[in-house]
Amino acid sequence: MNFPRFALERWQSTYENSVEYNLSESGVHPLTVGELGIPQENLAKCRLGYGVSNGTERFRSLVASLYKGATERNVLATIGAAEANLISILRLLEPGDEVAIVLPNYMQTYGLIQALGGRIVPIWLRPEKEWLPDPEEIASRIGPKTKLITFCNPNNPTGSVFGRATINALAAVADRYGSWILADEVYRGAERIGEETPSFWGEYPKTIITGSLSKAYGTPGLRLGWVLASEETIEEVWSYADYTKIAPPALSDLVGCRVLEQRDRILERTRRLLNQNWPNLKNWLDSRPGLFEYVPPKAAAICMTRYHARINSSVLAERLRVERSTLIVPGDQFLLDGYIRFGFGNEASYLLAGLQRVGEMLDSVR
Ligand SMILES: Cc1ncc(COP(=O)(O)O)c(C=O)c1O
Structure with missing residues (x-):
């Protein structure tokens, strides 16, 4: 079996810890264990045996509480959304x-x-439409042979958010042909503006949702995620x-x-970081007329x-x-040359210093 090189992950995992400025990350500046206020004795008592195969009941219940009508039996704990997608x-x-895969997208599923x-069957989002899907176009590309429709919402790499009407339309298209939906919702909760992104959960029975604590929560090092689906599908995926x-x-x-017990506080921090940093990136982009074009992201620390x-x-x-010891993500890694993806979830001074290096580089090649 031939796995194509996952260019984005190889690029980031090879260099993100060795460059001076890492502007490639799509989540916010990670939390420390100390910031979570876990009593020392709880950590000390944690026995390092094999964990509970599908995740502890407590963890699964906390995840289920994020989705209306779900119970812990609808949840399987995974090693990040990466394992959940796999x-x-x-x-x-x-x-x-x-x-049918809605692109651009995190290229793992691709x-x-x-x-x-x-x-x-690639279905491309376009900047002229604010990187939002056109349900009619999707309907025209789906047919009886479509086993699965997959997308991520909020979207990586564009930070666009598909609203309720789009989700309903996607569910109707899938239902017409009995196709499955795989909705990667790993950035849900990392909205810079607006309400929390509506989940696909509860829209349509043949749905699998994936999520994790990596992006909106700023704890990717836990490597903890989940699959959410009907009880029967969870048994099969398990x-x-x-x-x-x-x-x-x-x-x-x-x-x-x-982390999940303190969800509100943690997501507030995420929103604060996104809103502190976005003006810095926006001002920097706007200070170079004619060089950049972008659609302001609604969610995730990416543009x-x-x-x-x-x-x-x-x-x-x-x-x-x-x-310049600075890491960004080239659009090529999303099949979109002519673009770069900036991550702006870091602290302001770090972001600005990294952007200065990008500016020097672009000035030298223009
Ligand atoms: C859309 C999307 N899904 C899944 C992942 C993998 O995330 P995790 O760290 O939860 O494995 C990423 C990571 O960048 C992502 O952007």
């Missing part, structure tokens, strides 16, 4: 199946579908997880419960930015890394 695709996809012999991890780490489950300079995005990103 085992969901393993459950749903057979070689030769047609999969690569997995290719590796497992799925046939991809049997793949026996092969991929046995159980989520007990320590992460314990800390993860504490997909078109640049007007004659240089390929991967070449630009590599030169920035090597010559």
Whole structure:
């Protein structure tokens, strides 16, 4: 089986801890364990045996409480949304199946579908439409052969948010042909403005939702996520997880419960960081007329930015890394050359210093 290189993850995991300025991250500045106020004795008492295979009941109940009508039996704990997406695709996809994938997107599902012999029907979001799906266009690309429709909402890399009307329309399209929906909602809760992103949960029975504590919560190092689906589908997906991890780490489950118990406070911090930093990035982009075009992101600490300079995005990103020790994500890694994705979830002084290096680089190539 041939897995295509997951360019974005290889790029970030190779360099994000070695550059001086990492502007490639899509989540907010991570929390420390100390900031979660976990009593020392609880940590000390945590026994490091195998954790509970599908996640502790407490963790699953806390996750279920984020989705109307869900119970802990609808939840399977995973190693991040990454494992959640993997085992969901393993459950749903057979070689030769047609999969409609809304792009641009985090390219994990795209690569997995290719590796497992799925046939991809790309459906592109466009900046002229604020990176929002056109349900009519989607309806015209879906048919009886469509096994699965997959998207992420809020969207990576554009930060757009599909609202309730779009979700209803997507559910209606899937229902027409009995297609599955795989909705990656890992950025739900990281809205910079507006209400919390509506979940796909409860719209349509053949739905799998994936999520995690990585992005909106600022705790990616816990590597804790979930699959949310009907009880029957959870049982099926769980049997793949026996092969991929046995159980989520007990320590992460314990800390993860504490994160979810303080959800409101943590999401407030996330929103504060996003709103403190967005004006810094926006002002910087706007101070270079003619160079950049962007749609302001509604959620996630990312801005997909078109640049007007004659240089390929991967070449630009590599030169920035090597010559200025600054990491951004080249649009190439989302199949969108001519763009770069800025992450702005870090502290303001760090962001501004990193942006200065990007500016110097662009000035030198213009
Ligand atoms: C849309 C999307 N899904 C899943 C993931 C993986 O997240 P996790 O850290 O929860 O495994 C990412 C990471 O960037 C992402 O952007």
